[in-house]
Amino acid sequence: MIKVPEILTGMTPDPVDQARRLAYDRFPDALAVILAGSTAAGRATASSDLDIAVLIGDGGETCRETIRFEGRVVELFIHTRAGLVDLFAADIAARRAVLQSMYATGLILIDTNGEARRARALAEADLRKGPPPLEPETVETKRYGLTDALDDLADTGDHIERLAVAGFVLSAAADLLCDYQHAWIGGGKWLPRRLLQADAELGAALLEAHLHLCKSGDPGPMVNAASGILNLVGGPLREGYRRTWRGVIESVATASGR
Known part of the structure; x- marks a missing residue:
């Protein structure tokens, strides 16, 4: 059966499926991949971007990158284990806990040997503790x-x-x-x-x-x-x-x- 391109059918690609394809296509060896933001919460629109946290091996590079995948803007938060610890600490100091919220509430797409669940537990602990008080x-x-x-x-x-x-x-x-x-x-x-x-x-x-x-x-x-x-x-x-x-x-x- 010939597959009709989604662009011709007028159908909007499912953003969760897009995130899964991106995760396995671009990060096949990732330790953990978390889809967060409005898409994970079920509030995505046709123009919503994808917020994706990616935990990689210790030899990788911690960075943030914006790309376009299958026509949709994607915000990638890529980090090693050590990078994740540093980013969690920076978010606590800023009193924002952005990455912690991504790990605590996001949709787990890849979880190699329980890495995503361990990172989620750390994030949840930070969120429960709350931000440091202002001086x-x-x-x-x-x-x-x-x-x-x-x-x-x-x-x-x-x-x-x-x-x-x-x-x-x-x-x-x-x-x-x-x-x-x-x-x-x-x-x-x-x-x-x-x-x-x-x-x-x-x-x-x-x-x-x-x-x-x-x-x-x-x-x-x-x-x-x-x-x-x-x-x-x-x-x-x-x-x-x-x-x-x-x-x-x-x-x-x-x-x-x-």
Whole structure:
């Protein structure tokens, strides 16, 4: 029987099947291959990329690579055993646990001698432990930066500037709330997901307030929502703030968001 090409049938290739073909075609000797992201969660669309973690032998190279396979963009996270340990440690230090989440929740495509299951157990242990808390000095600096941004949000009459400041307020307040709740942080589409996981009530209030500001230009609800989060970690901080630089000197904009 002649196989009709999928492109001619109008059918979209199954992304999980594509991931399996890529795994066995490109990484036949892999110790473990994990499909993560929206595809593993069953939320993939025709344009979704494939997020794939690949554990290889110790003689290989730890790297990240973006390719296109059968018309679909693929993000490859390739690592040796030692590389995986280093990447797990880096993700913990960044308080994001991206790779841990991939291993803990992804779909196992290849599991040589139980390597994927062992890596999954390590990832799950990291996720259960949670991120390291921010240092008190760092929390203080973030409080100062958010306080300053809230003043700008209330004061500026320029709609475009207000939107820009609101983006900073959302990120800064989410960071402080996640730290307060001992929860992992996220960026991009993972910011609202991690924020709601950290605190469903306060997280939703902040996100709804940001949406309200973007639609109406009214900063009031966002000022209130972010101020509530500030109060959890010591309240607004203006006068009395003092920062001493040690080691690498960062821009003053790091503290203030300017």
